[in-house]
Amino acid sequence: MRTTARIFTILMVFFLIVGTVYGLMSSLWDPAGLEPVGFAAILMLGGLSAMIAAVMGMNARRHRDRPEDDMHAPVSADAGIQGSFAPYSWWPLWCALAGAMVFLGVAAGWWIAGLGAVVAIYGVTGWVMEFSRGPYAH
Structure with missing residues (x-):
């Protein structure tokens, strides 16, 4: 889960930078003013990434290390039941x-x-x- 938290933290930083640049560039090129929908949507995407990163970070502190967090873990470390799936489901x-x-x-x-x-x-x-x-x- 630590790896997932890091990935979403990187995404948060990326979306906040891209959203800020997008807001500045759209306000400079559009004489009528800021294009509100894209600017707000990209910033909210950064906020959503921050929330996922926070939840994954809290879970990483609460639970033991997952096999994907160990660089030297064998493939068989994550073996086992991955879910419950209904056979012949329509x-x-x-x-x-x-x-x-x-x-x-x-x-x-x-x-x-x-x-x-x-x-x-x-x-x-x-x-x-x-x-x-x-x-x-x-």
Whole structure:
């Protein structure tokens, strides 16, 4: 986690520098004034990177070193269960279909995005509740 905290700290510094330069350059080239959306978005991206870096830094102090933090760790040090995945699940297909419908709706018509939102609610609910019913219920 220390490595992840360092990466997001570097990203924070990068986005704050780029956001400041972008704000200065856009205010110099645009006689009407500062372009507010891009400047604010890049600075907020730096703030989001700072929040992730802070959380990862706190977790790195609280927990033991991860294998990715040790330069001499073997590949087998990170072996084991990486997650729990449902076999033969159809719910990711519904979620992908919903995402495609929402993005198509932005381009073609908002009513399609509304239908995609309904399908997304159905797909996400089914995927979250998959282990609570049927043969996989605990």
